[in-house]
Each structure stands twice: as structure tokens, then as C-alpha cells.
Amino acid sequence: MDTEPKFFETNPTAGVVGQPLNRVDGRDKVMGRARYSAEFNNLPGLVHAVLKTSDVAKGRITGFDTTAAMKQPGVLAIITHQNLPKLAKTPNDAEGKKAIGAPMGYLPLTDDQIHYAGQPVAVVVADTLERAQYAAALLKVQVAAEKPLASYEDPRAQLFDPTKIQDGKAQAHVVRGNAQAAFAAAPIQLTHKYTHATNHHNPMEPGATTAHWEAPDRLTVYESTQGVTRTQKALSTMLGLATEQVRVVTKYLGGGFGCKGSCWPHTILTVQAAKFVGRPVKLALTRPQMFTSMGHREDQTQTLRLGATKEGKLTALIHEKTSTTSPWDNYAESNSKIVNMLYECPNFEASYQLARANVMTSTFTRAPGEAPGSFAIESSMDDLAYQLGIDPVEIRLLNYAEKDSSTGQPWSSKSLKQCYARGAELFGWSKRNPKAGATRNGRLLVGWGMATASYPVHNSQGTARARLYADGHAVVQSGATDLGTGTYTVMTQVAADALGLPVEKVRFELGDTKLPTAPNSGGSVAAGTVSSSVYMAVQDLWQKLIKVAVLDKKSPLYRAKLTDVEAKQGRLQLKADPKKGEDFAALMKRADMADVEGNGQGRYGSGYEDAQAAANADPAKKDEAAHHSMHSFGAHFCEVQVDPDLGTVRVTRWVSVHGAGRILNAKTARSQIIGGSVFGIGAALMEGTVRDQNLARYTNASLADYHIPVNADIPDMTVEFIEEHDPYINAMGVKGIGEISTVGVAAAVANAVFHATGKRVRELPITPDKILGTKSV
Amino acid sequence: MNNFSYIQANSAKEATGIRQATPQAAYIAGGTTLLDLMKAHLAEHPQLVDINALPFKGIEQTSDGLRIGAMERMSDVGEHPLVLQQYPAVSESLLLAASPQLRNMASIGGNILQRTRCGYFRDAAFPCNKRVPGSGCPALEGDNHNLAILGTSDACIATAYPGDLSVALAALDAVLTLENAKGKQRRVPVTEFYVLPGKTPQRETVLEPGELIVAVTIPAAAHARRSTYLKVRERASYAYALASAAVGLDVQGGIIRSARVALGGVGTKPWRSPEAEKVLTGAPATEATFRAAAAAALRGAQPRDDNRFKVELAQNTLVQALLKVA
């Protein structure tokens, strides 16, 4: 198979980090031994819950008829707002929402109001899933329905300026220089609108919760979440328990894409159902419920005004976004961030407008903000290139940001020029016909497009614990999550190299609040933070052993200065005279140590390949690091073939090249980039959830009707990484690749469509209806 | 899903007998349509009658044409050499449908009786005249991008049959054999099997309650041997048609002797177009003729906001299909 990734030089020290190691959990997964959160079926007395959800999008519950449902055999409880066990805190007020860290400022079943279609109105518990489902069907809910509002596009919608977006985490207004004046004075002015359909994450594994009250003050929850710690905090806060009294376990996750990044209502409702019936309760969302239970990417319009000189240098960017939000929250993806930093541009301005509608709160969706934001800026850059007759790669080089325009800071590292060059070479970009609509393959129109990708390295912290046994085995732990992307595998690799052990002798454990705390696996932080924590934990362990060695008369290192000793491949030795030293096992045996344990915290600073490893990871370096802007960069190149008669667009070639710091595993990294590219192609060509404009309910909430790419939509993909050493980001030099993989993808496709047809489509997804008519163009 | 009982019928008589005794019972073949409907509470049946053991099998030449048993599976029929050689449009319509797993389960009879993909019909929370007569049709002013532009009514604009096979069958003059509880058989052309929604969109076919589809017979013809099925969809595979065309031509010396045209994805039923066939028959097999035929086929189209593009798309689909067999 030529798709097998080659090992490339990201790993100057010979070791397993960077190698395309097979997934350590692969076998368990294909054998069905990996247990997901809805598969803890051996709990004593486990029973099943299903959600009854609202048909209408707005109204008031006036009553329930539970008679028929309660009469069914096996039915244990019907929980509604009338009998939900009381919570210490709910997200229904600002203070509660913040304390819980809730993604939505409303918890269903806390009152009789209905705010969105699909809102849970009851939880039905029975001894089997089928009986619970049947009883839920028999349960009658009486509702006084009102006319809902579906989106910002409704003429009745009231747009407002939120001042802050993303739940107050980001400013809605950003002003740098004087963009209005610069735009007005610009010889080249482009003003365009870009729309993005509502998208749903739809990971393969639905949201699922298994709640087990082991004692009135001890709860264990097996949860489908991207972060056990965040869920633990949310649940303990709502329940009024100490953090420690709630344990959250996520051993395996079947994808998340952001929808499992927060603790959504169904989780606490399951916990309360378990309390209500006094037995462990399991709830798995159905696929239709996945469209109304865990957020989505909001429907939105962006207006981007771009001012430039006749030579193609940007002088002004003005970005406005309008989108739909829920009745309670001011959530919008922050699209403007990437528009602000992607190129050198002296003047920038951004603003947001929201409209409340009868829809649940939207949430982060793979590359939140960067994905749709890059669609706008990268489409407009393409426009600029064509308008001036400049090659699309050239126009980007012309505006190359040598430092981060949005902060004025230097980059911690940036390999974007190499990404452009290598991507262009792999793709054969130099053979591009500069004219749009001029290349054919029989009846089909052929187009080439490209776009830039970027994603920030978010500041985050994590911890890990490493325990090395005298027999040469090790267990390394961190409460991180493996979304299915390879965390188990890459952390095993990092630990193995740091310990000087073969991977078979290292076991990595994750996904449990009993383990050292790790950040949410989101925002592409897991790989960098957790790997650094693991690395630091092993360094801590070596320091402990070195201390033992220098005090041990029988050790060749007796009386050596601590700083003169290093650990290499499991051997403790003098830096100046590596022959002088001994194996850890010999030392531990003599000292009668069964094991030795180290703890580490992922931090800034270079480590790993550097002799100064531990010293460089000094917290004092944090300031220096903080003065750098940290981003991954990349470039996508795309070929499409468009049928001008039938309106179909097929991606026929794909090249992605990224510079993302150290790549921990060539195979899982390549898979991530492919997955993100497919995700982006889906958003570009077919994904869109449709809310009926009158009834505010989705009309295609199933995977038969909400189209995501199938194999036939995706060509062979070429993925490469630029070798990159970043001394600032973290001890392992890892930037993360989960989100950048999808940034710029939709623009690359749309730009290729323009090159093929001469028609610029600014509305996603680019379905056949938007292509038709190109024949006459 | 609601509780139901299940029984396997070993003969047509037994099956129709049970249906007569329990009118709310339903036949189940592959179950790929029926179980989806039941799980979503769009259809509720206290009893299922498994008809997979009925002897409605076989793909064989008869004096009337190729006879295909209603219990044959989509994949077996689509890959059958006789179908491939003599009715390429039928083979293509089957193999471009659904997914391999579904095609392995799904029967020909079940395919012919599949239900609309109108999103409002498919979700019991919405009003829908087809599902609950008189409740209204939100699609008229709502999401109708995948709905019909031909044969619509004020009550319903759904493509009641959203699939592919029946489009090819309608084009090629296929005839269904039906059998009722008395054991009496009758023959109904596919073009007459489906009915327009009018004021009663809940009624989609002329099938009588309890009547079984036994077989479908497709007459042999030169235009059938030179036929094709072209399907346009929003992704490369595993999606219903936005528009499709089943066409067959008999061209001799550049002149069209006989033509068969049916459209899918655009009519409230599989849309045979005598208007297009009239333009084609006797005319030269050129793109200009095909364009004229396509215009004739869509003349009566009544598009709405989201499906306006189908007027152009259906014509282009038809032209491209005709060019393939010209």
C-alpha cells in the first residue's frame, strides 16, 4: 500500500516518537473489547433511560398523561419538571452557568417552558431499553404551542450587538488601526457575503451516560466526553457534592468534534434519573436526538470587506458576522480571529451581531471560528488574486505575515512558506492554467484551488504520573481523553522514549478523574499538553533515581553532582563520561525499590531533544514563551471536477502540508489531517442541517438525509508535515493537529470550483443548485 | 417502536389471510423501509407478516418479457446477466441505489413500495397531509429542495416514490402482477400503479389492502436494450436522487424509431414523459432533439422556492442520459 506513511525526520533522537506505530488500542477496538461509555452493562441492577423530547419549538407544558406509560411492565419512573430531584445549582442563572461551566444557560426539566424543538421534556426509565422506548411513546405531553422563531434570517428576528461572544470569552469588537478609512482609500475594494449552513458534529458514537450512585455521596459516571475533569466539575457543582465525590470515566470515545467538549443536559438528567430510581441508569442519545442535544455549528453570514493596493498588498480588512443564538446565551464562533492574523494587514475591524431564536445553544465545532472564518478570508484572497492576475500562492506570499499582525508578537515558529512550496510541488501547481473556466476533462470542468490553514496553540496545563517498576515495566497515567485519534498510542510512544523502554513494556492509562488532571481534549491541546506532562513526569522519576544513585556507595555514580548525571535509554550516567553509570534496574534492585514514581506538569519550554531538557522547562521561561504568538500553519491544494450540466462537484485530488511542531506519530497524524480534510469537504459540498423557517424544527435530522462524505466522495489524499522545532510551545514541541486539518478546506474547494467554472460560490454547502447555470457564465 | 407480533407466512394465501384477519398487519420483506418507519412511529403495526418465504422468486424469460419475482433482492437483480444485457437502465437504477448492505436485504416488491423522503413526512412531530390527512403541508412554504415539481397538488408536493427502480420500470413499460386474498391475480402497468396526490396524498398506489406484489415483468424491446439510468445526487453515492432519468432509444440510421423516457426525483410519482417521447420519436438523434424533448418533459413544472433548480437540472439530466444512448 503506497498510502502507508513514511517515517520522516521529526525525531532527531532515535526512538519511537514520530514513528508510524500502529494504535496500541487498535486490537481491542476491532475485537470489540474496548468499552465505550454505554457499554458498562455489568453494573448491578442497571436500567435504561430514554428522553422524551418536544415536538414543537416554543410553548408551555400544560400537563402530562402518564397513565398508559406507567402501566407498562418494567417501567420504573417518568421524570418531568414536576418531579426532577432538586439540584444545588442549575445553569439557568449567570452565576450558576459559570460555576458549572455549562454550555447552555438553560437546563430542561427545570420548568414548564419549551424553547426549542427536541428539548427534553421527560426522562422515562425502565428495566429494558425497549420498554423505556415504548413507554416514552405512550407518554402524552400536553403543550400550549406558540409561534417560534427559527433563525436570524426570519424578518421578525431582532439583531443585537452582544459586546462579548463565546460566553463572554471573546470580545465582539476588535479594532486595529483605522480599517474604515483605509478601506475607503483602498484602490482595490472587495465586499462579499459568505453564508454557512448549520452543521452538526455527528461523531459515530452518540452522547451516552451511565450513572451509578455507589453511595448517597459517591457517584461514578461513565460518560461520552472529551474531558472527564470538566464533566466532574459540572456534575459536582450541580449536585452540591465535593469534586472528589464524583468520578467520571471515559475509557474510549467514538469521536467528538467539539460536541462532547461540555456537559450537556442529558448527562445530569441521567444522573438524576439514577438517583430517582436508586439504580444505575444508562442513557444513549438516538441519532435524531444528536441533532438537538449537544450543540452545533451555528448558521451564519459573514461580510468581509477587503482593501488592497494595486500591487495586491492588504490595507484593510473589515469583518462582520451575523448568526443565530439561543434564547439565553451569546454564543458565536469567533471567526474574526483568523481573519485578523492570517496575513500582514495594518488595519482591521471586526463586529458581531446575534439574533435569538428557538434553537439550543451552538457550541465549538472542529476549528470553531477558524473554519468558517478561513472560508471568508481565503475566498476573498482568491478573488484578489484573480482580479490582479496574480497566482493565488503568490498573493499569499505577498501578504505573508512575518509576525502576528493581531498582537504584534513574533511567531514561536512558522513554516508556512515551506508548506506552500512543498504543497505546490506535490500538487504540480506550477502547471496551473491561470485562467478560470478554461480547463476541461471531456464534458467536466477541472479546477485547482488552494488555501492557507492556521490554528492557534492554546495555553493549557496538564499533569501526568509515571511509575517505573524494577522489572522494567512502566505505567504512565493522565486523565486525558482519546477521541479515537491516537492519544493512547502517542503517549505510550512518548513515555517509552523518555523511559528508554520498548513500547510493549509501557502501559498508558487515561480517561478517569482518579488519574492526574489533564485538560479537555479540545482546541488541539491534548497532544502537546499531555505529551509534555508525560515527558516531565518521567524526568521527575529520573531525578529521584539519580538522587538515590549518588547516595549509594555501590553505585558508579556515588557522590556525583546531581546536575552532572543524565538518564539516557534507561541508563543513569555521567554527562561528561557516559561510560560511568548504571542501568536503572541494577540500582533499584540494590536499593530494594519495587518501583519509583514521578509527577510532571506540561509546561512551556523546549525539552526532549535538548540536553538542557528539564532546565529549559523552567517555569521562568513561561514569560519568554508568552511573548510569542503560537500557531500551526498549513496549506491545502485541491482539484475538483465539476459537471456543468448536472451541477455536481467532486474532489479529485488533495494535498495538505502542515507545519505543526513535532509530529508524535506519522500514521495517526496523517489520519488526523485526512479526517479533518474530509470533515471540511463535507462542510464545503454537502453538510447542512435545515431548520424549517416556520416551525424551527430540523427537517433532515438523520444520517440518511444530513449528508456527510462517503468513500466515493474522497480521493486519495497526500499529507505531509514540515519538520519544525518550536522552542517555546511546550516541553515536547508539539502544536496539535486536530483542528488545523479542517481550516481552509472549504475555501480550497470553493476556490477550485471558481477556477473550474468561473463562478464564485459563497454559500456553503456548494450543492448542485448553486452550480447550475455556470454553463452560461 | 411499539410492540408487535411476528409470523412467517409460507404461502400467498396464508399471508393474505392474516392480513384480512388483522387489517392493521403489515407484510415485511427486507424490512429496510418498514422498520425505519416503525421505529420513527410513522407506521404502527400490531403484527408483521414475514413474506420472505413466499415463492415470488426467480428471474426468467417469459413470452411477455423478463419476469422478476417480487422477493428477489435488489443486488441479485441488478447484477443478473439478463438484466444487465437486456435492461441496462434497470440494472443501473438498482446498483446506484442505497448501499450494498441495503441492496442485499431489500426486495423488489419492497422497493416499489418505499415511502417518500420528505423530511416532514419522516418526522412524526411535523404536520403532514400524507401521514395525517388534513393536518397540512409545511413543505409548501418550507424545505422543499428535494421535493417534486411535476404532478404536485396543494395538498402534497412530495416525490412519493423517492427511489430509482420504479423510474426505470415506468420507462420500460413494466407490468406488475398483484394477488389478492381470494388468490386472484391482476396485472397493472407501473405507470398506472402510482397515483397523483391530488386531495388524497395518503393514497399513493392502486394496491388494494392486503394485495401482494407477486412479480414485475419487463417487455423485451430494442429501446430497452439501449437504455440507461442517470442519477444526480448531492454526494457521489448513498443518496437519493435530486433528479434522475431512465431513457431507452432505438436509433436506426440516425433516426429515433422508438423512445422511452421517465424522470425520477422531480415527479410526485415516477414520471413517464409521453411529451418527451413524442418529440423524440421519428426525430434525428441529436442534442437539439434531446433539448427539445427535455423542454417538453418539464413544460408543466411547478417549482417552489427551494426546488426551482430542478427545472434546469431535470432537463440537463435527461439530455445527458439521452446522449449516452444516442
Ligand SMILES: Cc1cc2nc3c(=O)[nH]c(=O)nc-3n(C[C@H](O)[C@H](O)[C@H](O)COP(=O)(O)OP(=O)(O)OC[C@H]3O[C@@H](n4cnc5c(N)ncnc54)[C@H](O)[C@@H]3O)c2cc1C
Ligand atoms: C438509508 C437508505 C437509503 C436508500 N437509498 C435508496 C436509493 O438511493 N434508491 C432507492 O431506490 N431506494 C433507496 N432506499 C430504499 C430501499 O431501496 C428500500 O428500503 C427497499 O427497497 C425496501 O425493500 P424491503 O424489502 O426492505 O421492503 P420492506 O421494508 O420489507 O417493505 C416495504 C413496504 O413494502 C411492503 N411490501 C414489501 N414487499 C411486498 C410485496 N411483495 N407485496 C406487497 N407489499 C410488500 C411492506 O409491507 C412495506 O410496507 C434506501 C433506503 C435507506 C434506508
Ligand code: SF4
Ligand atoms: S409534501 Fe407531502 S409528504 Fe411532504 S409534508 Fe407535504 S404532505 Fe407531507
